[in-house]
Amino acid sequence: MTPRFLALAASAALLMAGCNDVVTQIGPENDPIVTNEVGTFRYEAHDLDDVHEEFSFIWQNPGTQAKVLHRGFVPHGSNIIVILDADGTEVYRHDMLFEVDDVTAAGVPGDWTVEFLLHGTTGRIDMQLETLP
Amino acid sequence: MTRLVVWSCLLLAAVPLAAQESAAPAEDTNLSISGPVVIPTSLNPFVPPAPPGAVKADTRPTMADTVGCPDCNPREKRFWLASLELMSVQLLPWGLNHFVRDAEWADISFKSWENNLENPWQWDDNQFLNNQFSHPYHGAMYFNSARANGYSFWGSFAWPFAGSMMWELFGEAWAPSPNDWLNTSLGGISLGESLWRLSSLALDNTATGSERMWREIGGAALNPVRGFTRLVRGEVNDVGPNPEDYRPSSIQAVLDVGYRRISTDGEPGLSEGSADDQWNIGMSLRYGDLLTDVRRSPFSYFQIDAELAGPGDQRKLTRLSSRGSLAAWPLDHASRHQFAVLMSYNYFDNPAFTFGGQSGHFGILSLWGDRERRKFWVETEALLTGIAIGATRSDYYQTIEGRNYDYGTGGGGVLNARAHFHNRASLRLGYSGFYINTIDGADSKHYQDVFTVEGRVRLTHRFGLGAQMSQYNRTSEYVGLADVTQHSTLARVFVSTAIPRLED
Numbered sequence: 001m002t003p004r005f006l007a008l009a010a011s012a013a014l015l016m017a018g019c020n021d022v023v024t025q026i027g028p029e030n031d032p033i034v035t036n037e038v039g040t041f042r043y044e045a046h047d048l049d050d051v052h053e054e055f056s057f058i059w060q061n062p063g064t065q066a067k068v069l070h071r072g073f074v075p076h077g078s079n080i081i082v083i084l085d086a087d088g089t090e091v092y093r094h095d096m097l098f099e100v101d102d103v104t105a106a107g108v109p110g111d112w113t114v115e116f117l118l119h120g121t122t123g124r125i126d127m128q129l130e131t132l133p
Numbered sequence: 134m135t136r137l138v139v140w141s142c143l144l145l146a147a148v149p150l151a152a153q154e155s156a157a158p159a160e161d162t163n164l165s166i167s168g169p170v171v172i173p174t175s176l177n178p179f180v181p182p183a184p185p186g187a188v189k190a191d192t193r194p195t196m197a198d199t200v201g202c203p204d205c206n207p208r209e210k211r212f213w214l215a216s217l218e219l220m221s222v223q224l225l226p227w228g229l230n231h232f233v234r235d236a237e238w239a240d241i242s243f244k245s246w247e248n249n250l251e252n253p254w255q256w257d258d259n260q261f262l263n264n265q266f267s268h269p270y271h272g273a274m275y276f277n278s279a280r281a282n283g284y285s286f287w288g289s290f291a292w293p294f295a296g297s298m299m300w301e302l303f304g305e306a307w308a309p310s311p312n313d314w315l316n317t318s319l320g321g322i323s324l325g326e327s328l329w330r331l332s333s334l335a336l337d338n339t340a341t342g343s344e345r346m347w348r349e350i351g352g353a354a355l356n357p358v359r360g361f362t363r364l365v366r367g368e369v370n371d372v373g374p375n376p377e378d379y380r381p382s383s384i385q386a387v388l389d390v391g392y393r394r395i396s397t398d399g400e401p402g403l404s405e406g407s408a409d410d411q412w413n414i415g416m417s418l419r420y421g422d423l424l425t426d427v428r429r430s431p432f433s434y435f436q437i438d439a440e441l442a443g444p445g446d447q448r449k450l451t452r453l454s455s456r457g458s459l460a461a462w463p464l465d466h467a468s469r470h471q472f473a474v475l476m477s478y479n480y481f482d483n484p485a486f487t488f489g490g491q492s493g494h495f496g497i498l499s500l501w502g503d504r505e506r507r508k509f510w511v512e513t514e515a516l517l518t519g520i521a522i523g524a525t526r527s528d529y530y531q532t533i534e535g536r537n538y539d540y541g542t543g544g545g546g547v548l549n550a551r552a553h554f555h556n557r558a559s560l561r562l563g564y565s566g567f568y569i570n571t572i573d574g575a576d577s578k579h580y581q582d583v584f585t586v587e588g589r590v591r592l593t594h595r596f597g598l599g600a601q602m603s604q605y606n607r608t609s610e611y612v613g614l615a616d617v618t619q620h621s622t623l624a625r626v627f628v629s630t631a632i633p634r635l636e637d
Binding site for chain 1: 238307533
């Protein structure tokens with residue numbers, strides 16, 4: 001192998017490594033906390049750094065609507081929250097980047113699905129739901 | 134909003150102050166003009182032409198030979214003071230948000246800088262007023278940090294770009310936004326040079342006593358960075374000659390107060406239940422003369438318009454725009470037809486029409502007929518427009534932060550004709566059509582046009598009446614969503630006040 005070939009191979013390897021971003025997911029270092037009770041839900045995660053992950057929870061909502069609070073701060077990337085009612089109908093979808101006080105659309109009470117779509121998310125998530133009659 | 138009202142009052146106050154200087158004999162200045170002033174045409178409300186010599190350059194040169202003129206060309210460039218002022222302009226809002234409001238986005242650190250440098254830029258979702266007015270206004274202050282410290286228009290051009298980049302990367306924890314950078318930079322240049330020249334109208338280095346004090350306060354209100362510079366350099370008290378560019382060869386402002394009816398349901402017409410009735414205050418200022426100024430330094434020929442209206446769900450500020458010349462070349466011996474390059478800042482937000490953006494224009498400005506003897510003359514313009522960044526109302530993109538508009542680039546054209554009848558009446562026909570290809574927002578293309586007819590009649594030298602009718606059309610083609618077509622009508626009637634007064 002000539003030095004030129006070695007140099008080329010090393011450059012290619014470096015290039016591939018550079019293009020091959022490590023996909024970061026939420027881990028213990030982010031102190032994720034889930035509080036999932038009938039009528040109330042809260043999810044927190046801290047010090048996120050370029051997280052790419054999608055996950056969901058089933059939350060029991062006895063009401064037809066829910067109050068949505070976000071007390072996090074996501075300066076980079078997105079933190080899209082999608083909420084589906086017991087029939088699977090979408091009642092809420094927003095990118096939660098800062099403090100938010102909002103309300104979902106009306107839906108069917110029962111098991112609601114709360115989805116988190118994180119893409120390049122950097123910062124802190126703190127999302128709470130409270131049932132509304 | 135309050136700031137805009139104060140500006141408008143100060144601006145209108147500044148014009149007569151400058152106009153008082155028309156008492157100087159015309160032969161004393163090489164900036165005086167021999168014929169009636171040409172008023173530039175555009176989509177903006179018509180302003181009747183100023184009489185010859187309504188406002189002339191300051192012609193009190195007696196001190197020029199004996200007293201230094203620090204603002205006269207070539208000016209001393211003060212890079213470090215300009216940089217310090219630019220950073221101060223950033224430190225004030227940052228400090229307010231960090232120390233008083235405890236805003237998390239103002240928690241900057243080496244980590245936030247690293248995040249901003251490493252991660253991709255993101256289009257932000259701030260409200261229309263914030264992105265399309267507040268950012269350009271801050272850019273105007275960056276621009277004037279340089280302008281007030283000896284830099285020419287072109288020498289100051291890069292400062293808002295650099296200042297905005299500094300803010301986006303190091304002044305906040307939010308990801309840098311391309312929309313903020315472009316709006317702050319390009320809008321800052323258009324607004325900045327307009328405010329620079331407006332503050333020059335208020336200032337007078339030859340004035341003393343209380344007149345001088347009020348002129349300095351007015352200049353500082355219009356251009357705070359310049360006011361600060363004059364204060365720290367002790368120029369607020371220095372008596373000396375005025376630089377030539379303190380006064381344009383002509384100037385004319387109007388204040389329109391009236392009523393308007395504007396459709397709100399996206400359908401043509403103004404029938405009951407589908408339109409809002411609003412009070413309406415409009416201010417328009419034309420600076421410079423088409424024949425003599427458009428080929429001089431940038432913004433020697435410009436126009437600035439502001440409009441307030443209410444009541445309604447939207448903000449009272451429904452319009453702020455400025456458009457100024459960058460360069461021009463004569464196409465005939467008498468320079469009655471000129472090829473011109475201009476740049477503009479636009480902010481429109483009313484129940485029928487939301488658009489904000491930074492644009493460049495090129496095309497032909499013409500003067501037809503007998504303006505010199507004020508019989509009948511027509512000003513026309515045919516311009517092509519390139520929109521570097523445009524924000525236009527979206528039917529589908531709605532964020533929780535309150536953003537309800539799409540961002541994109543685009544282009545279009547402007548056709549305008551304004552006919553003057555013996556300097557007593559005028560009729561304007563205007564058409565503007567443009568398209569925006571959305572880059573961020575709902576995947577779409579927006580095709581928009583506005584057709585305007587406006588008439589004005591002068592009743593006295595100071596007062597007149599006017600009426601305007603505009604038709605706005607928008608067709609928005611969305612990918613995967615239903616297309617939307619909107620037709621809106623606006624009609625207004627008003628009493629107009631000319632500043633300075635018009636002559637026969």
